[in-house]
Amino acid sequence: MSTNEWPLWEVFIRSKQGLNHKHVGSLRAPDATLALENARDVYTRRSEGISIWVVESVHIHATDIDDAASFFEPSDSKIYRHPTFYEVPDGVKHM
């Protein structure tokens, strides 16, 4: 049996209501065309989407879990960056 596996692809789907594509999972496929077809079959069987992106997983660069402290913790102590200190006037809607 061959040990050459097809490349892994990450799948992003835009739902009917959503504006942005959301990551839904991954799959294997020999090339981009079949990755899109497989994504259609595996992830949109219950009419979940109207647009699909696939990206070969090797092209995704991710943060290192070991860097989490320096990457993310500094923002935890800066609550003034959240716009929560303002009184919203009565007339303002959709906030």
Add this chain to the structure above:
Amino acid sequence: MQESALFEYVLRLSDDSLILAQRLGEWCGHGPILEEDIALTNISLDLIGQAISLYDLAAAIEGKSRTHDQLAYLRYENEYKNVLLVEQPNGDFAMTLLRQFFFDAFRLPLYEALMQSPVEQLAAIAAKSVKETRYHLKHSSEWVIRMGDGTEESHQRSQAAIDHLWRYTNELFYEDAHDHALQAAGKVPSMAEMQAKWMATVTSVLQEATLEIPKNNWKFDGGREGRHSEHMGYILSDLQYMQRAYPNMEW
């Protein structure tokens, strides 16, 4: 005459869908990869959906208050009018995909033409099914191209599948008095027209796949008249087991 011709015509369409769906269902849990396992069973479910609508239409034309279940599960082998192609065993992945490709390349132009039919329900079913079938053909074509133009082994297996299945392809364009009556009334397209479109698709895809059309022109038929290959009995015993063993059961 035209009522019984239309019944026969719609029954052929539904039997093709049902038997091919049953064959594809055999891949469930056995696909070469998860993605393809789901793709094949998706196609199978599309075909079952088409068969249900078509059997309902056939039953309405017949007017003997049979249901789609009775038509699907409670007829004898010689009453099924599907082409021999769809009952052929799955074989390897190449055999399954080539069988699918030959069928899809026939079904797509047929549905496109039937969308213009003055038989309203038939035109409506064709309009709904044409989108599914367009995807089926895209899927099977992509695979035929990749297998044919792939490795030495995938090429050889694909060519072997073509050489084996070619003898069953001519029957797709079978015509008899039923067809001629409906064609004369402008209700269905001529099969010669379908064959020309089929051949154009097959030629271009096989060429891209670096696969050859067999020179051997030996042809089989019989399915449209209810004369089936030895495989059909086994399919029906699987397909009909529940309804035969537990009549009228539902789940």
